[in-house]
Amino acid sequence: xxxxxxxxxxxxxxxxxxxxxxxxxxxxxxxxxxxxxxxxxxxxxxxxxxxxxxxxxxxxxxxxxxxxxxxxxxxxxxxxxxxxxxxxxxxxxxxxxxxxxxxxxxxxxxxxxxxxxxxxxxxxxxxxxxxxxxxxxxxxxxxxxxxxxxxxxxxxxxxxxxxxxxxxxxxxxxxxxxxxxxxxxxxxxxxxxxxxxxxxxxxxxxxxxxxxxxxxxxxxxxxxxxxxxxxxxxxxxxxxxxxxxxxxxxxxxxxxxxxxxxxxxxxxxxxxxxxxxxxxxxxxxxxxxxxxxxxxxxxxxxxxxxxxxxxxxxxxxxxxxxxxxxxxxxxxxxxxxxxxxxxxxxxxxxxxxxxxxxxxxxxxxxxxxxxxxxxxxxxxxxxxxxxxxxxxxxxxxxxxxxxxxxxxxxxxxxxxxxxxxxxxxxxxxxxxxxxxxxxxxxxxxxxxxxx
Amino acid sequence: xxxxxxxxxxxxxxxxxxxxxxxxxxxxxxxxxxxxxxxxxxxxxxxxxxxxxxxxxxxxxxxxxxxxxxxxxxxxxxxxxxxxxxxxxxxxxxxxxxxxxxxxxxxxxxxxxxxxxxxxxxxxxxxxxxxxxxxxxxxxxxxxxxxxxxxxxxxxxxxxxxxxxxxxxxxxxxxxxxxxxxxxxxxxxxxxxxxxxxxxxxxxxxxxxxxxxxxxxxxxxxxxxxxxxxxxxxxxxxxxxxxxxxxxxxxxxxxxxxxxxxxxxxxxxxxxxxxxxxxxxxxxxxxxxxxxxxxxxxxxxxxxxxxxxxxxxxxxxxxxxxxxxxxxxxxxxxxxxxxxxxxxxxxxxxxxxxxxxxxxxxxxxxxxxxxxxxxxxxxxxxxxxxxxxxxxxxxxxxxxxxxxxxxxxxxxxxxxxxxxxxxxxxxxxxxxxxxxxxxxxxxxxx
Numbered sequence: 001x002x003x004x005x006x007x008x009x010x011x012x013x014x015x016x017x018x019x020x021x022x023x024x025x026x027x028x029x030x031x032x033x034x035x036x037x038x039x040x041x042x043x044x045x046x047x048x049x050x051x052x053x054x055x056x057x058x059x060x061x062x063x064x065x066x067x068x069x070x071x072x073x074x075x076x077x078x079x080x081x082x083x084x085x086x087x088x089x090x091x092x093x094x095x096x097x098x099x100x101x102x103x104x105x106x107x108x109x110x111x112x113x114x115x116x117x118x119x120x121x122x123x124x125x126x127x128x129x130x131x132x133x134x135x136x137x138x139x140x141x142x143x144x145x146x147x148x149x150x151x152x153x154x155x156x157x158x159x160x161x162x163x164x165x166x167x168x169x170x171x172x173x174x175x176x177x178x179x180x181x182x183x184x185x186x187x188x189x190x191x192x193x194x195x196x197x198x199x200x201x202x203x204x205x206x207x208x209x210x211x212x213x214x215x216x217x218x219x220x221x222x223x224x225x226x227x228x229x230x231x232x233x234x235x236x237x238x239x240x241x242x243x244x245x246x247x248x249x250x251x252x253x254x255x256x257x258x259x260x261x262x263x264x265x266x267x268x269x270x271x272x273x274x275x276x277x278x279x280x281x282x283x284x285x286x287x288x289x290x291x292x293x294x295x296x297x298x299x300x301x302x303x304x305x306x307x308x309x310x311x312x313x314x315x316x317x318x319x320x321x322x323x324x325x326x327x328x329x330x331x332x333x334x335x336x337x338x339x340x341x342x343x344x345x346x347x348x349x350x351x352x353x354x355x356x357x358x359x360x361x362x363x364x365x366x367x368x369x370x371x372x373x374x375x376x377x378x379x380x381x382x383x384x385x386x387x388x389x390x391x392x393x394x395x396x397x398x399x400x401x402x403x404x405x406x407x408x409x410x411x412x413x414x415x416x417x418x419x420x421x422x423x424x425x426x427x428x429x430x431x432x433x434x435x436x437x438x439x440x441x442x443x444x445x446x447x448x449x450x451x
Numbered sequence: 452x453x454x455x456x457x458x459x460x461x462x463x464x465x466x467x468x469x470x471x472x473x474x475x476x477x478x479x480x481x482x483x484x485x486x487x488x489x490x491x492x493x494x495x496x497x498x499x500x501x502x503x504x505x506x507x508x509x510x511x512x513x514x515x516x517x518x519x520x521x522x523x524x525x526x527x528x529x530x531x532x533x534x535x536x537x538x539x540x541x542x543x544x545x546x547x548x549x550x551x552x553x554x555x556x557x558x559x560x561x562x563x564x565x566x567x568x569x570x571x572x573x574x575x576x577x578x579x580x581x582x583x584x585x586x587x588x589x590x591x592x593x594x595x596x597x598x599x600x601x602x603x604x605x606x607x608x609x610x611x612x613x614x615x616x617x618x619x620x621x622x623x624x625x626x627x628x629x630x631x632x633x634x635x636x637x638x639x640x641x642x643x644x645x646x647x648x649x650x651x652x653x654x655x656x657x658x659x660x661x662x663x664x665x666x667x668x669x670x671x672x673x674x675x676x677x678x679x680x681x682x683x684x685x686x687x688x689x690x691x692x693x694x695x696x697x698x699x700x701x702x703x704x705x706x707x708x709x710x711x712x713x714x715x716x717x718x719x720x721x722x723x724x725x726x727x728x729x730x731x732x733x734x735x736x737x738x739x740x741x742x743x744x745x746x747x748x749x750x751x752x753x754x755x756x757x758x759x760x761x762x763x764x765x766x767x768x769x770x771x772x773x774x775x776x777x778x779x780x781x782x783x784x785x786x787x788x789x790x791x792x793x794x795x796x797x798x799x800x801x802x803x804x805x806x807x808x809x810x811x812x813x814x815x816x817x818x819x820x821x822x823x824x825x826x827x828x829x830x831x832x833x834x835x836x837x838x839x840x841x842x843x844x845x846x847x848x849x850x851x852x853x854x855x856x857x858x859x860x861x862x863x864x865x866x867x868x869x870x871x872x873x874x875x876x877x878x879x880x881x882x883x884x885x886x887x888x889x890x891x892x893x894x895x896x897x
Contacts (some may be wrong), residue, residue, distance in 0.1 A: 027512050038487025061459050068458060085455055091581050123546070155547070156484075378654065396499075401648070
């Protein structure tokens with residue numbers, strides 16, 4: 001396979017008979033036009049849905065401007081999380097330090113909103129000019145008797161995955177129980193790695209309620225301070241977005257002996273398997289019976305709805321380029337559920353074990369790529385003749401310009417893709433983009449006639 | 452200075468720098484900083500323009516931050532050349548690169564020497580995120596491009612046209628007017644094609660269009676410069692540079708939005724070149740006046756908030772006044788002392804600089820405005836203050852077609868005015884029956 005950048009070769013494999021080692025979770029190659037974001041981005045994604053918290057960005061204005069209310073997370077209560085607060089550092093602050101500006105911003109925000117919880121996000125410069133985030137936050141915390149938690153998310157300190165860990169570290173500080181008597185005592189579960197995009201947390205919570213399992217805390221979709229403070233009461237953690245929350249699940253296990261299981265609610269097959277896994281944990285006949293009944297009726301309903309789209313889609317070819325490996329694995333299965341072959345799979349921040357799984361699941365000849373750049377995406381999509389790409393906002397317009405259909409699997413979408421409803425939405429969206437009449441006109445729009 | 456910015460009304464300097472470089476033929480941009488900066492800006496622009504936006508990053512990591520990012524940047528330049536074969540590479544700095552003291556001019560020139568590059572230009576612009584808004588970043592970069600590419604050259608009769616951040620449709624409209632006047636010109640930065648590419652197979656990741664490099668060089672010999680930049684500080688003004696360095700007369704004009712500003716633009720061109728205004732343009736002017744008269748009673752004494760880049764805020768505010776609409780609040784996130792001066796003759800306008808949306812909401816509520824006009828972030832004013840928003844400028848994320856919004860010239864003004872009047876009409880008609888019933892019928896039935 002031809003790739004123009006030598007140092008990118010090791011990040012790409014073609015599925016063959018033997019598994020090949022591939023490079024991942026490494027620095028992006030300078031100048032390659034990577035699709036990745038930064039540490040701050042990863043941390044903000046994970047913590048942002050905490051609805052009644054003040055999210056304060058400590059740095060110059062850009063980071064706060066580009067992340068203001070761009071995500072589809074829903075809240076059942078406070079809307080405070082949808083505001084973008086920033087210390088808006090100027091040249092003078094870079095020279096003389098931003099500690100005082102940060103303290104003043106916290107004072108003001110406490111006065112205006114009386115929050116119980118403030119997250120302070122470090123940006124690139126803060127990591128360089130040596131502001132003492134920990135000390136300022138600690139002082140504010142004791143001054144007001146609230147949680148003021150620093151998030152060590154300076155952009156250059158790694159990639160987005162490092163941001164997930166920074167967010168998890170901040171969460172660990174938040175959920176550290178004052179009273180250890182209640183740890184694991186409740187019969188309820190925590191749901192980790194769902195951000196309530198387009199009501200997805202609510203959809204999954206309803207499933208659990210109907211099979212007799214209560215959700216204790218969700219990290220972090222539609223969550224708030226008081227609920228998160230009781231996180232350690234639950235008897236089990238279930239982990240949806242493994243990329244962002246596996247680390248937290250491990251830590252909660254180490255620190256408080258909380259067991260966890262990986263789940264995925266993307267696609268019919270994964271949703272049903274995940275519900276079964278959780279039900280089995282409780283080892284309760286009533287729960288297991290209710291689970292099987294629900295799976296049966298929901299699967300039948302979803303399959304019937306999907307049937308309408310499926311026969312239009314059989315034999316089409318898909319390319320996947322998403323943030324994490326967990327999502328890519330689920331999408332591979334989900335495309336198969338609607339009769340579509342996957343010809344390229346890539347992720348921004350996949351981990352070695354996830355790429356192992358992808359290599360096992362993928363058909364022969366499939367291209368697997370870590371931290372792809374736009375040139376590679378263009379090359380692979382065309383080379384493999386993909387009819388559809390699934391990805392985020394930046395990838396959408398590349399697909400369209402290549403005359404290829406596109407599925408949005410990003411954080412600002414406004415339609416749920418989780419659970420049985422989500423599986424139907426997914427099939428419908430694939431149908432609506434693959435089978436649109438517009439492509440007919442794009443087919444013979446050559447370069448010369450366009451000018 | 453306020454203690455905390457609540458909901459930013461501006462972006463950072465390198466964002467404006469990207470716009471300026473996207474207006475140059477065969478250019479590619481690399482942002483010297485951590486990976487996130489370029490990704491965030493690409494995402495912001497992609498959602499507005501509905502286009503792939505390729506911008507590279509030097510992906511500075513911890514090592515580069517501690518020991519200097521020179522090696523990263525040079526590697527990045529290598530890879531950009533391999534992947535894109537650009538004719539010009541724009542290097543933009545970030546908060547991070549500036550704070551660790553990167554000397555990008557030196558790195559760029561050293562790189563050119565090391566590689567003995569003769570058919571490639573590398574232009575480095577300093578755009579620290581803490582140094583100003585995207586609006587300043589745009590002009591500062593545009594000036595740096597001109598400084599780098601111009602040299603003393605033979606005089607010719609072309610006119611330089613320097614535009615601020617407006618829509619691709621607006622740039623195309625300005626070109627149409629210039630063509631109608633039969634004027635030879637260089638328009639810069641011209642991102643009307645690069646950020647609004649027609650669909651064509653095969654896809655070309657180096658989009659056609661942009662001001663040609665030799666045309667930029669020729670700006671040093673032009674008959675005059677018309678710069679749509681009355682709020683632009685001299686230190687970052689490309690037109691002022693051409694005047695001071697090469698003696699090119701500068702006409703600093705507002706964006707041609709509204710009758711007066713469009714007249715001024717065309718009159719200035721007539722004065723410089725002696726061109727004749729064709730009947731077609733006169734007719735367009737007549738249609739605009741006709742539209743203004745048709746709509747005048749709906750618009751009179753309506754009150755609005757205008758927010759965004761200083762240059763656009765000024766132009767739209769003046770256009771509102773021509774129609775009897777009171778621009779009660781004129782706000783920008785930019786420091787822009789010149790916006791206040793320019794609108795200083797109008798004490799009824801509350802001018803807010805270095806503002807944020809919380810302040811804009813408070814003032815707009817206080818001033819009882821009927822609608823607001825500006826980018827998508829103004830949806831906050833609708834959500835929290837029930838103020839209808841007319842989308843104009845950059846960024847527009849939650850609606851399609853920001854790149855096609857036409858607002859300049861007589862025809863563009865007519866379309867912009869219609870958008871305003873129709874907003875007022877929809878408020879009136881949507882509430883008409885309920886309002887009248889409550890006001891009069893309730894009494895009658897009591």
